[in-house]
Structure formats: C-alpha cells, structure tokens
Amino acid sequence: MTCSILVGGAWGDEGKGKCITYLCGNDKPDIIARAGVGPNAGHSVEFNGEKYGLRLIPSGFVHTDAKLMIGAGVLVDKDVLFKEFEDLKKYGVKERTFVDPRCAIITKDHRERDKKSEHLAKKIGSTGSGCGPANSDRVLRTVKLAKDVPELEDYLADVSLETNNVLDNGGDVFIEGSQGFALSLYYGTYPFVTSKDTTASTFAADVGVGPTKVDEVINVFKAYITRVGEGPFPTEISQEEAESKNIEEYGVVTGRRRRVGLFDMELAKESCRINGATQIALTCVDRLYPDCARTQSYDDLSAETKKFIEEIQSETGVPVTIISTGPDLKDTIDLRKELL
Numbered sequence: 001m002t003c004s005i006l007v008g009g010a011w012g013d014e015g016k017g018k019c020i021t022y023l024c025g026n027d028k029p030d031i032i033a034r035a036g037v038g039p040n041a042g043h044s045v046e047f048n049g050e051k052y053g054l055r056l057i058p059s060g061f062v063h064t065d066a067k068l069m070i071g072a073g074v075l076v077d078k079d080v081l082f083k084e085f086e087d088l089k090k091y092g093v094k095e096r097t098f099v100d101p102r103c104a105i106i107t108k109d110h111r112e113r114d115k116k117s118e119h120l121a122k123k124i125g126s127t128g129s130g131c132g133p134a135n136s137d138r139v140l141r142t143v144k145l146a147k148d149v150p151e152l153e154d155y156l157a158d159v160s161l162e163t164n165n166v167l168d169n170g171g172d173v174f175i176e177g178s179q180g181f182a183l184s185l186y187y188g189t190y191p192f193v194t195s196k197d198t199t200a201s202t203f204a205a206d207v208g209v210g211p212t213k214v215d216e217v218i219n220v221f222k223a224y225i226t227r228v229g230e231g232p233f234p235t236e237i238s239q240e241e242a243e244s245k246n247i248e249e250y251g252v253v254t255g256r257r258r259r260v261g262l263f264d265m266e267l268a269k270e271s272c273r274i275n276g277a278t279q280i281a282l283t284c285v286d287r288l289y290p291d292c293a294r295t296q297s298y299d300d301l302s303a304e305t306k307k308f309i310e311e312i313q314s315e316t317g318v319p320v321t322i323i324s325t326g327p328d329l330k331d332t333i334d335l336r337k338e339l340l
C-alpha cells in the first residue's frame with residue numbers, strides 16, 4: 001500500500017505533467033486522483049508522440065488500468081471536463097473518470113467575474129478560469145455542487161471512500177497536486193497567489209485522505225524557475241538573459257510568456273519543509289545544462305550538473321530521486337531504488 005502526493009515546488013509549471021505521466025506509467029497505481037484548485041492548472045503531457053495540455057483530468061491517464069478521480073476540494077468546470085473526455089477519447093478516459101459529488105462547480109458567471117475584475121485579472125494576473133470567484137462563493141456557501149448538476153450524475157463517486165478502500169486493501173493511490181507551493185493562499189507571495197492553499201496537506205484533504213495514510217510527498221522543481229502573472233520573484237532574470245540561456249517559456253492555459261528566474265534555494269528549503277517532502281523530482285535539467293540532454297544514467301551527467309543536484313540534496317535534506325533530462329518519458333533518471 002502506497003499513497004503518494006505529487007506537489008509543485010515553486011510557482012507552478014515545474015513539469016509536474018511529465019513527472020506524473022512517468023511515475024504513473026511505471027508504478028501503475030489503482031487510483032490517480034486530482035487535487036488542487038481547479039482548471040486554472042495546465043499540465044503538459046507528451047505521450048506516444050502526441051502532446052496534451054490538461055486542466056482537470058489527471059495527467060496519469062496514460063496508465064489505462066487506473067481509475068481517475070477528481071477530489072471534493074477541486075473546482076469542476078463541466079465544459080472543460082467534457083472537452084477533455086473528447087480529447088482523450090482513445091484512452092477511454094470518460095469511462096473511468098469519477099467526480100466527487102461535493103466538488104464545487106465553476107459557471108460562466110465565475111469566469112466572467114474573474115476576467116472582468118480589475119483586482120483579479122489586472123493586479124493578480126489570474127488565469128481567468130473562474131477559480132477565484134468560485135472558491136469565494138464556496139466560502140460564502142452559495143456555490144453549486146457536482147451532486148446538483150444532472151449532466152454529471154453518471155460520473156459521481158465518493159472519492160474519499162474509494163481511495164481509502166483501495167489503500168485499506170493494499171492498493172496504491174497517486175494524488176496529483178496542481179499549481180505550486182509559492183502560489184499558496186497561506187504560504188505564497190500573498191496577494192499574488194491562487195485562491196487556496198497548494199501544499200501537500202491540503203491536497204490530501206482535497207481527496208479525503210488523512211495525513212496518517214500518506215507515505216510519499218514528491219516535490220517537483222524545475223532546474224530554473226518560471227512564474228506567470230504578477231508578484232515578487234527574487235531570482236528573476238531579464239527576458240534577454242532567459243533567451244540567451246534558451247530557457248524562455250509560454251503558458252499552457254493562457255499562452256502568456258512566463259517570467260524566468262534562477263533556482264531559488266531558500267524557496268526550495270521552505271517548500272520542502274511545509275510540504276513535508278520525502279523526495280524531489282528535478283525537471284528540465286537539459287535546458288539549463290544542454291550537455292545532459294536525454295541522459296538516462298546519473299553517471300553520465302556532467303560534473304556541473306551533479307554538483308547542482310548534490311547541493312539541492314544537501315541544502316534541503318531531501319533526496320533527488322527523479323531527474324528529467326527531456327520531454328520524453330524515456331529521458332528520465334530514476335534513482336528511487338538506490339536512494340529510498
């Protein structure tokens with residue numbers, strides 16, 4: 001029985017999509033459950049030569065024997081959900097996706113309020129997906145729940161009960177967090193944050209799994225940092241510098257150009273502490289150190305890359321178990337057998 005939670009270590013877009021696809025494809029959990037805020041997320045999954053940008057369906061969908069579940073804490077936009085059912089038709093996603101009846105529903109009104117609000121759209125730089133207004137209505141206790149939406153009737157299941165039953169019977173559950181530590185409503189760069197806490201404890205609660213059931217917390221960092229939207233970013237570099245290093249990026253949901261910065265060790269330490277991280281996955285190592293592109297063995301990494309990884313490990317006290325050296329699932333160094 002293993003219950004793992006994967007979380008983002010910084011401002012989101014750490015490459016969680018690739019890590020989840022790799023881990024679920026290898027470990028084949030019985031249930032892959034989506035936690036986090038809602039469809040403001042954009043996870044990139046490259047699989048079988050195709051690229052998907054997912055906002056609600058768990059990125060672990062590639063493991064076709066798993067049940068896919070959306071936990072009660074996650075906001076559901078049914079248009080996004082049904083579009084993803086269509087986009088992922090060949091993986092039989094619609095037939096094995098379940099939504100907790102207690103999920104709150106995003107409506108057109110929430111999306112419009114998000115996009116029109118000077119505060120959310122302009123000051124905070126929200127994704128405009130309606131999450132902030134829907135979560136605020138949830139707090140006011142006026143929001144509609146999934147159990148009251150007739151189109152969702154066929155997909156409802158008690159996600160907490162299902163995940164706990166699997167764990168009690170010796171099965172494996174993989175919980176996918178979204179966003180990132182520094183976007184947390186409590187621990188992030190308030191007010192330039194998302195509309196709820198985005199740390200591992202909240203992700204467990206989103207799905208309805210208690211803290212005593214969680215075995216592993218995998219904290220994902222990119223070898224450099226990106227941030228979309230406004231707010232403090234201590235290690236930010238100029239777009240010219242990012243371009244010269246070939247680490248410029250654009251967002252999956254909004255298409256916005258991302259701000260780019262260097263790895264932030266202080267942020268990494270705090271993120272590991274508050275998430276209770278047991279492992280670190282480090283992505284896009286090849287973009288910072290091109291000589292490591294597609295490397296599949298730790299021994300073949302350059303001395304400079306190894307030094308960087310060892311420094312992260314010694315400063316945070318958390319083992320770097322997964323090293324991603326390219327977008328393909330094969331471009332992964334998996335040190336779990338050696339380090340855990």
Ligand code: GTP
Pocket residue numbers: 008012013014015016017018041042043044045046179249251252283284285286287324325326327328
């Ligand atoms: P999350 O929001 O954390 O899920 O990140 P994401 O998966 O959405 O990341 P993002 O939208 O930034 O997309 C990352 C892109 O980089 C995708 O096209 C991935 O396939 C790709 N990618 C992921 N890991 C690596 C890596 O180690 N090296 C390279 N070169 N690309 C990667």
Ligand code: IMP
Pocket residue numbers: 011012013037040041042124125126127128129130131132178179180183192193194195228229230
């Ligand atoms: P909201 O969650 O759409 O209200 O956006 C609030 C802030 O969080 C904005 O700066 C967004 O760009 C950022 N944000 C929300 N979700 C993500 C994500 O999944 N990746 C990166 N940034 C995000």
Ligand code: MG
Pocket residue numbers: 012013014041042043044252
């Ligand atoms: Mg993303």
